[in-house]
Amino acid sequence: MNERTDLTELAELRDLFADKPHPTADRLAPARAALLAEAGTKRRPRTRMRMRMRMRPVGLRRLVLAGGLVAAMTAGVIAVQTFNPSAPASAAEVLRLAADAATATPWPQPRDDQYLHYERIAETRSENGVPHVGPRHITGQVWQSVDGSRPGLLWHKPSKSRPQDREYKELLTRCPERGAGRPAYADLREWPTDQEQLRHKLAERGNQRVAGKDAATQTWNGVVSVLASPVPPQLQAAIFKIAATLPGIETEELKDATGKSGIAVTRVDNRGPGGAISRESLIFDKTSYVLLGGQELVPGQGRELWSITRPQITDVLPAWSKSVKRTGCL
Secondary structure, three states, X not given: OOHXXXXXXXXXXXXXXXXXXXXXXXXXXXXXXXXXXXXXXXOOOOHHHHHHHHHOOHHHHHHHHHHHHHHHHHXXXXXXXOOOOOOXXXXXXXXXXXXXXXXXXXOOOOOOOOEEEEEEEEEEEOOOOOOOOOOEEEEEEXXXXXXXXXXXXXXXXXXXXXXXXXXXXXXXXOOHHHOOOOOOHHHHHOOOOOHHHHHHHHHHHHHHHOOOOOHHHHHHHHHHHHHOOOOOHHHHHHHHXXXXXXXXXXXXXXXXXXXXXXXXXXXXXXXXXHHOOEEEEEEEOOOOOOEEEEEEEEOOOEEEEEEEOOOEEEOOOOHHHHHOOEEEEO
16 A cells, blocks of 8 residues: 555545535435435446446545545435335334424425415225225315414315215314314414423323323324324424334335325224224335325224325415305314
8 A cells, every 4th residue: 555645545535525514413314314215216236337446546446435435424324224015114213214304395484374285185995894984085175274263175076086976165164162173283383392392292182082092192193183284394303203202113015095105104002992903104205204194994994094295385265265155164
């Protein structure tokens, strides 16, 4: 090994990264998520690359290898575990990656007087001959008032698989006599992201959904309930981090209500008839870890799938909403 050559290569490596900012947690998260997404794609043949590396000068080859190592360290990970059905990643790791993805591309902050416009798809299926359950498929365009002070709007469209279904439009109005109901988006912006305070809020929400359960089950029920509609990105990330700490979670491969296959984090519970085991899941994109939707499988009650799209922000409801009458309330 030539000492002068080695010193020259080290100087080149130093100069190459001299103007690069030092890595911080904020800088590492997007790069780490991108590296994990890239690792999920099909690997390219390596034979040709090895031949090219052999043909390069020794100093340049060392520099390239060193640069690759620095890039991996900057991304915050060197060895990457990708999901496949035979060797799934841990459920906790999937949720931590989902927390990173939630804040990677946040949407603009809406004003209280605006609406969130998104698509929600729900499908109910019979499971093992359960009577009086499905199949039912709802594709809904939703306009949700940000602060909940104005009626929202639902446009139910027949699905391609069930064109015979009835199309209808209805106003979504809150009923004071039914209590607070689900928190409005503006309310969720005020929720704490501190882990202990948020854990308490989620357990409180979960207890309203199914009372009399242990703290972990109440918290999980609160997680699923809140995430079924748009949630501010920072809060969504904090919720995923709490879910990652809960016992009894596991991974599996599931399809969402659109038929897209994803990696699911599932928690089992004895909420079925007579204490039968039920399975409730959150489904994520396999490469980006963005939340796609969820599934609930309860013995004796069938299987329900749901999916939700990224919301858009709009100032007003469609003009045709003026002719829509209130048929019920939330």
